Amino acid sequence: MSGYLDRINEANDIKKIEPEAYDALASEIRSFIIESVSEHGGHLASNLGVVELTMALHLCMDFPNDKLIWDVGHQAYTHKLLTGRKEDFSGLRTFGGMSGFPKHKESPCDAFDTGHSSTSISAALGYARARDLKGEDRTVVAVIGDGSLTGGMAYEALNNVSHLKSNMIIVLNDNKMSISENVGGLSKHLTALRTRESYMDFKMDVEKKLKQIPHVGDSVARSVKKSKDSIRQLFVKGGFFEDFGIKYIGPIDGHDIKEMVRVLNALKRLNEPVVMHVVTQKGRGYVPAEQNPSAFHGVGSFDIATGESLASKSLTYTSVFSKTICRLGKAHPDVVTICAAMPDGTGLIAFKKHFPGRFFDVGIAEQHAVTFAAGLAAGGMHPFVAVYSSFLQRAYDQIIHDVCIQNLPVVFCVDRAGLVGADGETHQGIFDLSYLSMIPNMTVCAPKNKYELYDMLYFAYQYHGPIAIRYPRGSAYEGFKNMRPPIEYGKSELMFEGEKIALVAVGSMVQTAVQVREKLLDKGINATVVNARFVCPLDTECLDRLSRDHQWIVTMEENVLKGGFGEACGDYLLAKHEDVRLIHVGVPDVYVEHGGVDQLKKTLHMDADSIVERICSAMSDAND
Ligand SMILES: Cc1ncc(C[n+]2csc(CCOP(=O)(O)OP(=O)(O)O)c2C)c(N)n1
Numbered sequence: 001m002s003g004y005l006d007r008i009n010e011a012n013d014i015k016k017i018e019p020e021a022y023d024a025l026a027s028e029i030r031s032f033i034i035e036s037v038s039e040h041g042g043h044l045a046s047n048l049g050v051v052e053l054t055m056a057l058h059l060c061m062d063f064p065n066d067k068l069i070w071d072v073g074h075q076a077y078t079h080k081l082l083t084g085r086k087e088d089f090s091g092l093r094t095f096g097g098m099s100g101f102p103k104h105k106e107s108p109c110d111a112f113d114t115g116h117s118s119t120s121i122s123a124a125l126g127y128a129r130a131r132d133l134k135g136e137d138r139t140v141v142a143v144i145g146d147g148s149l150t151g152g153m154a155y156e157a158l159n160n161v162s163h164l165k166s167n168m169i170i171v172l173n174d175n176k177m178s179i180s181e182n183v184g185g186l187s188k189h190l191t192a193l194r195t196r197e198s199y200m201d202f203k204m205d206v207e208k209k210l211k212q213i214p215h216v217g218d219s220v221a222r223s224v225k226k227s228k229d230s231i232r233q234l235f236v237k238g239g240f241f242e243d244f245g246i247k248y249i250g251p252i253d254g255h256d257i258k259e260m261v262r263v264l265n266a267l268k269r270l271n272e273p274v275v276m277h278v279v280t281q282k283g284r285g286y287v288p289a290e291q292n293p294s295a296f297h298g299v300g301s302f303d304i305a306t307g308e309s310l311a312s313k314s315l316t317y318t319s320v321f322s323k324t325i326c327r328l329g330k331a332h333p334d335v336v337t338i339c340a341a342m343p344d345g346t347g348l349i350a351f352k353k354h355f356p357g358r359f360f361d362v363g364i365a366e367q368h369a370v371t372f373a374a375g376l377a378a379g380g381m382h383p384f385v386a387v388y389s390s391f392l393q394r395a396y397d398q399i400i401h402d403v404c405i406q407n408l409p410v411v412f413c414v415d416r417a418g419l420v421g422a423d424g425e426t427h428q429g430i431f432d433l434s435y436l437s438m439i440p441n442m443t444v445c446a447p448k449n450k451y452e453l454y455d456m457l458y459f460a461y462q463y464h465g466p467i468a469i470r471y472p473r474g475s476a477y478e479g480f481k482n483m484r485p486p487i488e489y490g491k492s493e494l495m496f497e498g499e500k501i502a503l504v505a506v507g508s509m510v511q512t513a514v515q516v517r518e519k520l521l522d523k524g525i526n527a528t529v530v531n532a533r534f535v536c537p538l539d540t541e542c543l544d545r546l547s548r549d550h551q552w553i554v555t556m557e558e559n560v561l562k563g564g565f566g567e568a569c570g571d572y573l574l575a576k577h578e579d580v581r582l583i584h585v586g587v588p589d590v591y592v593e594h595g596g597v598d599q600l601k602k603t604l605h606m607d608a609d610s611i612v613e614r615i616c617s618a619m620s621d622a623n624d
């Protein structure tokens with residue numbers, strides 16, 4: 001390998017690389033990304049697809065003055081490499097190491113932090129307008145994928161872009177894929193744009209027409225005006241964007257650096273917004289990812305030679321949900337399922353296979369997913385919306401306005417609830433207990449193990465109102481198989497009866513509570529353990545009983561403390577039982593960065609050892 005990548009130590013260094021070496025640099029970048037991701041895990045296929053596009057953008061932009069905003073941000077690895085962060089890949093997505101997403105605090109070249117989809121056009125428009133208002137000179141570019149363009153926010157932004165007419169470039173990175181197959185009318189429209197005859201005409205014509213654009217010389221204003229007319233000839237008429245009032249150019253080969261550089265340099269001189277449609281191949285340069293981009297969208301460590309995962313395979317809560325929802329679907333023809341572009345991640349892919357007519361992937365459109373579910377429920381179906389906790393944040397008003405006020409029977413299957421690990425602060429599912437349990441008519445519950453998830457899903461089908469079941473990413477706990485009393489609405493489960501200290505835990509923290517109990521037993525303390533099961537409504541009868549028999553009540557949840565289970569218990573108990581002493585274990589008032597879940601729990605003092613230490617020290621303080 002000739003070490004072109006080694007010559008890139010900071011932003012803009014790519015401009016020193018001779019054009020004949022661009023292909024070699026691209027292939028070095030690909031090898032580097034494949035190696036890093038094979039070790040640490042990460043978003044492989046999307047990153048491999050945008051190597052040339054990122055190089056072209058870096059050749060035309062001046063960092064950090066110019067602003068490049070990546071939608072979702074899962075495809076920014078080449079951008080990180082080209083802005084001097086090669087060494088940081090040794091800590092990619094690990095605790096204290098480099099994030100897998102753009103982070104302004106990591107580099108001034110990361111203009112805007114992302115993680116959730118469809119925000120880039122709004123943010124870029126904000127940057128462009130701020131530039132105009134302040135009289136600054138900078139290029140602003142948003143890069144949005146075809147999947148992310150299914151999100152409603154993108155259209156709200158395009159509507160505003162069309163109105164404000166600020167100078168900005170929207171690069172539409174079309175790889176014909178979301179995480180899974182892209183869906184819907186937009187996807188069909190992009191296919192039409194890609195395949196219409198003018199694409200070939202455009203490719204043949206582009207060089208000739210660009211040559212007609214005069215160089216920006218002494219009189220910038222005059223030549224810009226002239227060049228605008230020439231550039232205008234390149235735009236293709238009649239597509240969605242044109243109809244929306246925004247210029248459209250493309251489709252352009254997203255692996256042809258020189259062509260993209262020529263077009264970008266021309267577009268920079270325009271004084272209005274433009275969509276540049278590039279076509280890329282997801283997973284390019286790594287055969288297993290090219291063949292199965294969905295499987296290599298987000299991966300754990302894997303063997304480069306075979307593409308086989310090296311991560312240990314265990315039964316996940318997602319797969320328990322997946323199997324259970326299929327059983328429910330078979331038994332009950334009114335069961336319908338909805339996901340927002342996550343059929344694989346949520347485990348609905350099996351339901352789709354068995355009941356294609358009752359499965360709906362609505363694209364990256366959580367808001368629509370929830371109101372669509374409300375409509376289905378109003379129309380007599382029983383919808384199960386499977387969604388990640390952090391993405392459900394998008395649909396807050398829809399949960400209240402469309403589901404809960406009407407008390408409709410929608411089941412929210414909230415996956416990735418709690419700490420998710422390597423994706424970090426944008427993806428931690430640590431707010432749902434707070435944001436859901438404050439809504440009137442909403443029921444919120446969390447299973448302690450795989451059996452309880454099964455039982456809760458069946459319970460949710462019988463229950464006729466809005467109900468959320470939240471469960472974590474990763475392995476399903478298989479312990480306490482024999483502790484399986486039937487689910488009773490709003491009732492907790494007494495698992496171990498002790499004295500003095502009661503540990504009242506939610507979902508994933510039940511396992512930790514039992515570990516705490518064992519460690520306390522070693523110290524001669526026999527603590528009670530209660531599995532809360534329901535966060536909303538609270539089992540106040542149980543809380544009354546516990547506060548009569550115990551001096552300490554320790555609440556435990558994988559959720560922010562603010563507005564969470566502990567706070568709700570505290571509000572109830574302190575009003576009624578003045579003597580009871582409370583300890584609340586949960587996520588403090590901070591954003592939790594990326595890292596292994598166990599490591600994060602230690603750092604947040606949510607692991608069994610830290611909790612025991614805290615209990616012992618609180619007890620000894622109280623005795624002093
Ligand atoms: C609000 C929200 N919902 C879901 C996701 C999960 N997600 C991350 S990337 C992605 C697909 C994006 O597709 P596209 O924009 O085409 O990018 P590609 O991966 O194809 O490069 C999805 C659904 C998310 N990040 N944010």
Ligand SMILES: CC(=O)[C@@H](O)[C@H](O)COP(=O)(O)O
Pocket residue numbers: 043072074115116179297298345416420423473
């Ligand atoms: C970028 C993004 O939002 C998704 O790809 C997410 O990283 C998937 O997370 P899981 O790995 O938990 O499915």
Ligand SMILES: [Mg+2]
Pocket residue numbers: 145146147148173174175176177178
């Ligand atoms: Mg895509």
